[in-house]
Amino acid sequence: MSLVGRDGELRRIAALRERALAGSGGGALLIHGAPGAGKTALLRTDAPGFLVLDAAGVGAETDLPFAALQQVLMPLAADLDRLPPAQAVVLRRALETGDDVPRFALCVAVLNLLVLAGRRQPVLVRVDDADVIDVASRDVLAFAARRVASENVVVLATATDLVAAAATGPVLPGVERLPLPGLDVAAGTELIASAGLSHEVAIELVRLCAGAPLALREVAGALSVEQARGRAPLPVEFPRGSRIRRAYDTRLRALPGGARELLLVLAADPEGLDLDTVSELAAEAVDAADPDAADAAEASGIVHVVDGRMRFRTPLVAGSVYRGVSPERRRAVHRRIADALDPVRPEHRLRRLWHLAAVEPSEPLARELADAAEEVRGRGDHAAASLASERAADLSRDGAELLLAAARDAWLAGRPHRAGVLLTRLRPAPAAVTTGGRRDLLRGQIELRAGSPAAAHETLLGASDRLAARDRTAAVVALLHAGEASFLTGNLRRYVDISLRVLALREGGEPPERELMFEYAAGMMALFRGRHTEAVRRLRNVVDLVPRTDDPTAMNWGTLAALMLGEESLALGLTERSGAVARARGQLALVPRTLELATFAQLWLGRYNGALASAQEGLRLAQEAGLDNSVAFHRSLLALFSMFQGDDDAGLRHAQAATAIAAERGLAMPHSMSSWALAHRDLSAGRAADAAGRLRAVATAGGGPGYVTGRVLTAPHFVEAAVRCGDRTGAVEATELFGRWATSTGSTAARALLARCQALTATDPDDAEDAYREAIRLHQLGDSDFEHARTELLYGRDLRRRRGPSAARTHLRSAHDTFDRLGATAWVEQSRAELRATGEAVRPVETRLEGALTAQQLTIARIVAEGATNREVAAQLYLSPRTVDHHMRNIFVKLGVRSRVELVRLLTG
Known part of the structure; x- marks a missing residue:
């Protein structure tokens, strides 16, 4: 059975079951999580081959001793006579009368009954809601669960997160726990x-x-x-009558009165309260019989402490608590919170005003809220600023500017949905042209990252038209973002038209930040027109102006300029600066874009560990913020890294996901990068014609003149593929295209790849050898070990064919060792095949194992044999720990070993 997002948990359970089915013993797990987390669904997954014994906690039977135990053992009633007579008597008495019996004797009898049944057929005991079953049954089942590891018995139980604070004591103490968090x-x-x-x-x-x-x-x-x-x-609350609401209502009713009152206070504050304020309010909320309201509220699992604030784990529970009382009680709660907050403390001022606005709304209070929102905005708390600006707008006669500020803050805080809903309140367009233009600028920025670039383009052009006469900087920003929308869709002709519109707004004597934008537009336009000398000059000006700005977006434009100049180290440094500024200012929506550029810079530098980490973090942040276009870009890069490492399954998943978004939104770069990843897989597997076809398609894709950037990036791989499948004309054209960019930038890494391309396309063997040697010399000056190894492999292959095995071995060994160190398994296999062709000996153990293991599995096995943990293997090979776990299980099965010790002996024997 497949449960979305629960692969890890399903594997844990499957491992226990497989042990029992194999006759190797059993075990027990307590699955615990919040209401609605899917505990029961996980518990009830199919279990073929088992005798299944079920029980479920029922509130009406909580006080009936041994009620749950009777549910579990009912199918084994006929086996009671197989027990020793004294044990059978004790067990029958407990099950038939519920009377208190010698507890140890009962526990032993239950354990023995399960063991006897397990010798006939593996037994699976499933106890749902173990925190609700009667205490007597719980104690006996816990005793048995702690002792079945060596028997063919598996015990699985579920409980809510009340397990740590159950009034009747801990649930199944000593049993391994499997926490079930919310889905990501x-x-x-x-x-x-x-x-x-x-x-x-x-x-x-x-x-x-x-x-x-x-x-x-x-x-x-x-x-x-x-x-x-x-x-x-x-x-803001769960649907009335829903199962999840009933589950939480039951949980809330079980709390003492003081804890419920404190939860109401917390529900009135959407951002949570600091612990000092909570303590003060808790002291007011309790009476002599309820002295630990705060502790009880936290122990319930409904609230928790994060960053020094107590808040609800599930926001909709807070809504249910808040809406469950009268408006008068809500106003009273807001008044209590406002009175508890210190108006002198800067961190309390905005929150106090926000609560007062719920009690005594007024225009002067709206102005105070707007001022306080500006203060916290300056401290990087855009989420709080958004809430304050929205409330101020509600109290104002004309709240358009405040609503716009609230929407902008929501966007920067990584909440595009909230920003979009707030912007809908500004429709129809505000009377003020400037406000309407800035509204459309924000709408266009959100659409650019989270929606359709084509729609973003039109919105941003309209915003620029409305802003040009009154806010020239904002108008230029709108146009540059519109240009990016054209770039994303591969329509470079339209990009050039927009750049001309940007330059038409130039008046001379511009401040540095605006001058940077004008030079960026001019430089990129020159680049896409093929005017490389002018492009280099303009983009160099952009890089020189970057130190004079502290705006992350402007720094990202500077990063792009540095990348186009082939200055990857400078570009990486700029991404570190822009990312640090964006994080410090709380501008979370800007971070995924910065990580796109950081990944790209590290890709060119050959720093695959760093690039992988940047892409993974960027993907996570983009997914959390709903920035689908950034998700596509990061997935396409992860597809490329996966293919580099020979993890075809992961590479295909990422490539398919990226391509799906790219096709829906018309995104050029993710499409190009995914094609590159798939072409790399083809090339490493010897399918040169397929690789050339994919990369050739990149050059002609899209509605414009082609995905020029993608075509330039993939040119070195296309040249190799084209030469290997006999398309020398195409290879020469790609080399010339790549050469125009590489020579204009002066990048060492780019010039090394250009030399390799020239070697591959050379007609004279001496010219080819000179070019290979120049490529290796330049690689040695740079950081890209992977591309260096690929050049050595190509050179070694060429030398073996022209000058014989001895001339090739040094380069082929070097390539093999580098690929092996990087975990690039497909390329390890290619270099090994070439070494074999030179007569190079292969280690005997590897020879035996190669027939049994894939190249990826052999690499993992060798690293494990050196003492690495699965997590260390994952880090070294740029795989997920989950993928390494999967490979290790297959390695054990294929080689017939049962432990890492046996694996080491096999590999070193």
């Missing part, structure tokens, strides 16, 4: 993909429901059409 953004959105929601809405629902599968399904199914499309605010 990727799994959560996949779960509700069929609900017809916009992607931003789906992501916001994952946050509101804390990733609980049951909550996600029920809330998604209750949305209106406007809510599902992101045009109306989402619910």
